[in-house]
Each structure stands twice: as C-alpha cells, then as structure tokens.
Amino acid sequence: MNKKYFALLALVIVASMVLSACGGAAPTAAPPAETSAPEPTTAPAAPAPAQVEFTAPGYGGTLTTVKERGMLICGVNSQVPGFGYVDAAGAFSGLDVDYCRAVAAAIFGDPEKVEFRPVTASERFTALQSGEIDILSRNTTWSLQRDTELNGNFVHTTYYDGQGMMVPKDSGITDLAGLDGGTICVQTGTTTELNLADVFAAQGIAYTPAVFDNADNTFAAYAEGRCDAVTTDKSGLVARRAVLPDPENHVILDVTISKEPLGPMVRHGDDQWFDIAQWTVFAMISGEEFGLTSANIDSMMSTATAPEVRRFLGLEGDLGLKLGLENNWAYNVIKLVGNYGEVYDRNLGPDTPTYIPRGLNKLYLDGGLLYAPPFR
Template sequence: MKRLLTALAVAAALLPGLAQEGARAATLADVKARGTLNCGVNQGLAGFAARGSDGAWAGFDVDFCRALAAAVLGDAAKVSFVPVGTQDRFDKLASGAIDVLARNTTWTMERETKLPLRFVGVSYHDGQGFIVKKLLGVTSALQMSGAAICFLSGTTTEANVADFFREKDMAYTPVTYASLDELVAGFDAGKCDTYTADVSQLYAVRLRLGNPDDALVLPDVISKEPLGPAVRQGDEQWFTIVRWVLFALINAEELEVTQGNAAALKSDSRNPAVRRLLGAEGSFGPDMGLDADWALRMLSATGNYGEIFARNLGPETPLAINRGLNALWSQGGLLYAPPLR
C-alpha cells in the first residue's frame, strides 16, 4: 500500500508537467482549429517586415509566414502578423501568443539552452556592422575608439561590441534605446556617433534617416549573426513542419522550381527530387501531418527562397542587398538544405 501511495503521489506531481507538455505539442491542431497562423514579426523593418501605406504587411520574414500558412492551412493569406519587439518576442513565443517567431533573431547557444525555444534553421546569414554619418570622416570601426554607440536593448549587439572593443583595446560609451523608432531618431539627431546592428538592418535603417545619402555602412563585420525562425520546445511535429518549409524553399531554388512553373512541374517533371518536393512521389507531406501538396501550395503562393529574397531585399529593391553569403552553396554562398528523400 505504501508503494502504491508513493507511486500515486509521484504521478500527481508529474501531471501538471505532462499536461503542459501535451499543450505544447498541439500547435498544428491549434493552428488548424483557429484557421489562422499567428506569426511574430518585426514591428517595422523595411525589407523584412513592415506595413505599407495601405496597412498590408510585406517583407522577407512576412513571406516566410505566408509560405508556412499556405503549407499548413492551404491559404497564404491566413496569417495574423503579430508585431514583437526585442524585449517581448521570446515571452510571446513561450506563452503561445505566437505560433512561430519569424522576426529577425540570431540563433545562439545561450538562447537555445536557456529559453524554451528551438531554432529551425538559418534563413538569413548576417553579421554585425556599423553605420555612421559621412561627416564623421570614419571609414573603419577601428577608428571609433571613444565613440558613443547606439544600441537596441534586448539584442546580442552590445555583447559583440564589448568583445570587439576589448580585443582592440578601445573604449566606447553605450547609448541604449528601447525601440528602433527612438534609436533612429536619436542617431539622426546626433545623440551617438554610430549605430550597430545586423548589416541587413543597417541598410533598412539608413532609408529611414532624414538624409540617407549622408550615412555610410562601414565594411567591418564583427560577428556571425545566423538569423532564423524559432518555435517552442516540446512540439517535434511543429518543429519539423516549420523547419521543412524553410528547407523546401531553399531546395526549390536549387531545383529551379519557381512560383510560375511549380504547378506544371508536378505533372511534367521527370526529376525525382522535383517530384518528391511537389508531392508527385512519396509521402513526405502526410509523414509530417500535412497533405501531399503542402510545398506546391507554398511555392505557388510565394515562390522559392531566391524569389522571396529578390522581391524584398535584392538589387532591384530600395535596400539593394546582394545575395552574398545567402546565395546557394552551389553559387558561392552558404545556403544549403538537406534533401527531400
């Protein structure tokens, strides 16, 4: 009897944790029941996630959310974009307020070991840099000893600068802001000599200055900043789905499957890799809890990784960012995804 009572006590103690685990493992069912994907995005960063004058969201991360919605819900429009800041993004993911964090966020060991989240992969290879006013006469970060540096709170940027300046035996004065709007205004008004962030963000911020042509992004890159979507820990099915949406977008570019030809290739292609991607062969969608056309739908809605990049960030956009490290591995970049097989 004593052993039985002890076993029951242990089971009772474990029940809350088991219930919480079950709740965390139901994201796909929750999204389908709700009929909408709740996607956490930047509050306003040109090229990645920002509202236009008509109120519609656009950007690289926005298109990833739409691709995920098309794969899971059958409709790229079934997304609720939830603006999240650097301070509340992880709390909103952990609480279930968002199903996926697509806001530009650096994958680090500390975040993945200390926070209840998992990064699904790298969607954008970035690095931390600096932007200055040309009047400052600076052409390298090595010339900025004693500078006042603007930081956005809740990011990895200040730690990277501390490491860089300590290694170079340089001093600096931190000027921290809670929001990007406040920071841009402060930098524009001369409250600091430079702003440091991911280089991609610096190009977007430059467009928001009173006189963009008066600012210069320095060539120095002082860190690795692998950006990628994140999901809650404890739901392997949802983790797998979000991860393979990203991998499918990258594989599609490598296989030359585009928004315009995806539907035709499903029936016409003789390439086994293309046929597996588009659901003509295998059971890859059903194995994840989706149907066979999950990738076909998302590619028809948003195009492949290269098309999403070109539309939002590429040389024909105001940001005019070259692919660089974000080119396919076969074209000199780092972009590489496991195969669908």
C-alpha cells in the first residue's frame, strides 16, 4: 500500500516541480532587467579610456571567446558530399566547410584554426543556441521562423537551392502526381519536411512520409526501396546520388518544390560577430568579382591600383580594424581559402563527382544572384 502511494506522491511532486519551473518563467522576465542593471554602473565607472565600447549584451563576446580559445568551432554537416562531408581519413571538405576555413583565415590568418563539429539537422539549432558552436554552416535554409524564434541570424545566402525529388529510373515517375499514394523518404527537422507536407497538401496528392534522423539513414532506406522517392535540396540530391550504389539508376525529377536559400547562421545578440561572418561571405564574392584568386593575389598586392581593391587588400584604409580584425583579413581569406568561384569549383565544379552547374550561384555580372555590397 505504501509503495503505491509513494509512487503517486513522487509523480505529483515531479509534476509540480516541472510545472512550477515553467510557471516560474513568466515572473522571471525580471532577470533581464537585473542583468542589464549593472551596465549603467559599469559604463560611467569606466569613462577613463575614452573609447567606451557600446556594450549591448554579448557584443564582441564571441570574437573574444574565439580568440582566447585560439580556435573557431564550426557546426557542419558530415554526410553531404560537396557541402559538408568527412572522408575516410577524417578530413572535412565542402562548400560550407570551406566557409568556416575562410572565417578562421579572416580571424587568425590560418584556415586550419577551426574545429569542425558534425551536427545533425535536428540538433544544429540547439548547438548554436547553447554556444557549443560559434557558427552553424550546415546547408541550412533561411526562413523567418529560424531567424526569429530559433534565436539565430542568417548571415547571407551562400548557395541558392531548391527542393527536388529523386526517384528510381525504372519507376517511370516523371512528376509529383505520379507519386500519388506513394511513400517519400525525408529527413526530420528540416524545412524539406515542412515543404513536402505543404506542397502535397496544396496539390491534393496523398503520400506517406518515412522520416529518418540523418541523411545517411534516409538515403540508405531509399536505396533499399523503402520509398518511391526521396526529397531534399537539389544540391543534396546530386551529392547523395553520387554515393548511391547505383547512381545511374536514379533520376532527379524536373520539379522544384520550394526556394531553399542556404547559408551560415550565428546567434542573436552579437552584432560584431554577425558582421565578421557576413563580410567573410562578401569578401569571397567580391574576391571573385575583383578577379582576385589565391594564385594571383600576391602579385595583385603590388599591382592593384583600383581604390576599392586596395581597400579590400588592406593596403588603404582600415576596413579590417572596423570589424575587429587585422587589416589584411580579406587578403587572408582569398589567399588561404580562395574566392567564391574557386571554392565552388573545388567542391561542386565540373572536375568533382558532385558536379552541379552554378545556375543561380553565379556573380550578378554573369546573370546569377551573387552580389556583395561595396568595400568602403
């Protein structure tokens, strides 16, 4: 008898603890006021050094932490060749991975001072929120909800993508309607999962989702014939088709379900860090626009005459210092990692097994969407 009551009692206690912990959230709107309270006292207390930094919560904190650590921690994918992939030797490669190297080059002048931490789609935002990683660079789609509720800021689009659908060639399916009543493999915790539900509901096509935890499981199940189709971003489909046992037997349908602007993401609350992350992307894009490559940049250092290029290279002005970095940060990005075009060709170019035509990911001068603000 006692045991029974004890069990019930324990249940009630735990329930009340959890509820009170959560109920306690509303009144603790106070702590922000509490934590911000010391600010006015520190600000007047330190007028001696004339340049008092504007101390919004967390401003500058990330760069300081990273510098003290001597290492950037970057959350990446490890399962999508061309974007974020770890090979048998443990080496990371891909467009998103090279972006992390570019940020490390901008901060430290050394692209190797970065630790890659593979995160799954479903744990990536928590990893960023909790400070486990400094930047999330993991083919993540920019959306309003993620920009706000998930407490992140998208830096810039580094790859313009769209969601596609891959089916086995012998199925004879050519459009979405052909999938009526079928099963579709999809990865959990992605915008892909939501787009799939949206589009199929809108078009009135019945389907059963088979949802998996990571890309490897999703494509393994698809390869076993668990599903009639597999869906993810088109770039991902191209990349994963290359590592299927029989790539030639699968086709990517000529339909695009949604816009998928992919890009890196940083936490709310540190605008300096956001600027560094964003201008690293712009440096890679502008580098291509200015014709600067890792091969010719050293000779350009002495021959460049255009003022904007000279500012870019750190020969004039103090653009790097404004970001809290060395003045030659952009030089380091191009010299040590390469401009956007070089990075693209290295990971997704014609010579790679994951070749994807550049499409929208060309410079605006060539009819694409890549456009960086001026270096001024």
